[in-house]
Amino acid sequence: MTLINRLIDWIDVRIGIREITRKELTGYLLPRNINSWYSLGSVLLVIFAIQVVSGILLLIYYVPDSGKAFKSVTDIMNVVPFGWLIRLCHAVGSNMMVLALLLHMLSVLFMGSYKSPRELNWMTGFILFVMVLGISLTGYLLPWSQLSFWATTVATNSANAIPVIGPSLVEFLRGGTLVGPPTLGRFFALHVGVIPAGIVILIAAHLFLLKRTGISTPPFGLNEANKPWQGESYRYEDHPGGIPFIPDYALEDLRSIFIYLACFLAVVFFDPSLFFPKEAFIPANAFITPAHIKPEWYFLANYQTLKIFPNEFIGLTVQGVAMTLLAVLPFIDRGRERHPLKRPLFMACSIGGILLWIGLTVWGHYS
Numbered sequence: 001m002t003l004i005n006r007l008i009d010w011i012d013v014r015i016g017i018r019e020i021t022r023k024e025l026t027g028y029l030l031p032r033n034i035n036s037w038y039s040l041g042s043v044l045l046v047i048f049a050i051q052v053v054s055g056i057l058l059l060i061y062y063v064p065d066s067g068k069a070f071k072s073v074t075d076i077m078n079v080v081p082f083g084w085l086i087r088l089c090h091a092v093g094s095n096m097m098v099l100a101l102l103l104h105m106l107s108v109l110f111m112g113s114y115k116s117p118r119e120l121n122w123m124t125g126f127i128l129f130v131m132v133l134g135i136s137l138t139g140y141l142l143p144w145s146q147l148s149f150w151a152t153t154v155a156t157n158s159a160n161a162i163p164v165i166g167p168s169l170v171e172f173l174r175g176g177t178l179v180g181p182p183t184l185g186r187f188f189a190l191h192v193g194v195i196p197a198g199i200v201i202l203i204a205a206h207l208f209l210l211k212r213t214g215i216s217t218p219p220f221g222l223n224e225a226n227k228p229w230q231g232e233s234y235r236y237e238d239h240p241g242g243i244p245f246i247p248d249y250a251l252e253d254l255r256s257i258f259i260y261l262a263c264f265l266a267v268v269f270f271d272p273s274l275f276f277p278k279e280a281f282i283p284a285n286a287f288i289t290p291a292h293i294k295p296e297w298y299f300l301a302n303y304q305t306l307k308i309f310p311n312e313f314i315g316l317t318v319q320g321v322a323m324t325l326l327a328v329l330p331f332i333d334r335g336r337e338r339h340p341l342k343r344p345l346f347m348a349c350s351i352g353g354i355l356l357w358i359g360l361t362v363w364g365h366y367s
């Protein structure tokens with residue numbers, strides 16, 4: 001014990017570790033009425049870390065070559081010791097990350113935490129959301145299965161509907177007129193290099209903003225803190241009399257992380273093929289189009305929207321408008337009230353939007 005204390009003293013003299021701990025951890029106070037929804041951000045950080053580690057391990061055996069990719073993934077599943085576990089963690093984790101992201105966004109939406117002065121927190125988060133969708137889309141192609149090949153063909157095809165630049169954009173994404181070996185090279189580079197680097201930078205920006213604005217006070221219970229700040233000068237939202245991050249809220253974070261891990265591992269061990277339709281086990285064949293090719297569950301609403309409009313351009317425009325409105329939401333919804341029940345218009349629009357999304361997803365699944 002004394003040895004540890006002496007080691008801490010030694011470090012403390014050089015970098016003031018006790019001061020950092022006091023300021024950033026034990027003395028970092030959070031609102032007294034903070035709730036469990038605020039731990040979803042930490043859950044997301046853990047999921048991202050698991051994705052990075054499992055992804056690096058997969059890279060040891062995965063071969064990004066259209067002639068070898070499918071076999072390398074089959075070998076990871078059947079030959080490499082614990083390869084199946086690493087691959088399932090990565091594939092299931094990507095779906096869970098989208099789910100956790102949606103829940104994090106919903107909590108921020110309903111508690112009005114995106115309002116002034118947290119517009120930038122929302123916008124960096126929104127870019128993260130788009131990047132996570134992008135990393136999932138590009139990862140889908142890598143096993144080079146029938147599912148990968150045809151889902152990517154359908155997804156990239158939709159960009160054709162964009163006037164003027166559409167066809168060149170599709171050719172740029174695919175590296176040719178059709179999905180083929182150059183597409184795999186491009187998607188591989190995006191999936192393991194460009195997008196993860198972008199996500200790391202954006203997470204750093206997201207956390208930096210959180211550090212500068214301070215965490216929001218939930219709009220429940222403490223009435224005085226319900227209203228967002230809309231002053232002209234910078235102000236850090238501190239929480240005198242609040243609860244310390246360490247140990248109190250860190251334990252809450254840990255609880256949410258363990259609940260998440262329990263759900264995640266339950267899928268990995270008890271329903272490993274939940275996210276794998278049968279086309280995922282057949283190697284890609286450009287000459288055989290499977291009868292029912294569907295994107296992942298979180299793209300089903302987009303896919304169905306493209307199908308219900310008479311032409312794809314209208315479908316794409318509607319989705320582009322919806323995404324843009326969501327991205328700039330803090331600049332549209334500028335009211336000071338944050339309590340969800342005191343924002344009837346917001347509640348009507350968001351519940352309507354969520355039901356529409358669920359409806360389109362179910363329709364897309366069964367159509």
Ligand code: HEM
Nearest residue numbers: 038040041042044045113114121122125126128129215216
């Ligand atoms: C990889 C993705 C993401 C990570 C790792 C992440 C992480 C975090 C963390 C650790 C926090 C602080 C604790 C909390 O409120 O949960 C936070 C807060 C926040 N996040 Fe995210 N986030 C991500 C994506 C998003 C997305 C997609 C949005 C919305 C479009 C978003 C919007 C916000 C906002 C507005 C806050 C401030 C909440 C407040 O102060 O009450 N984040 N995020």
